Amino acid sequence: MISYAPFWRTVKQRGETTYTLINKHNISSATIDRMKKGGGITTAKINDLCKILQCNVEDIIEYIET
Secondary structure, X not given: OEEOHHHHHHHHXXXXXXXXXXXXXXXXXXXXXXXXXXOOOOHHHHHHHHHHHXXXXXXXXXXXXX
């Protein structure tokens, strides 16, 4: 299972909010909603988030064995 828990920690550490991601960085609200619900996002979107937050992939997602 993919978890976005690292993403929420990284967003907080970088001083960003979902509002700034949507309005300043043009991340769609649908993407944020999918992440909140644990849904899938594309690798292109993960790449965009890494660029915006200046972080690595593991700061966005983690795999949790179920």
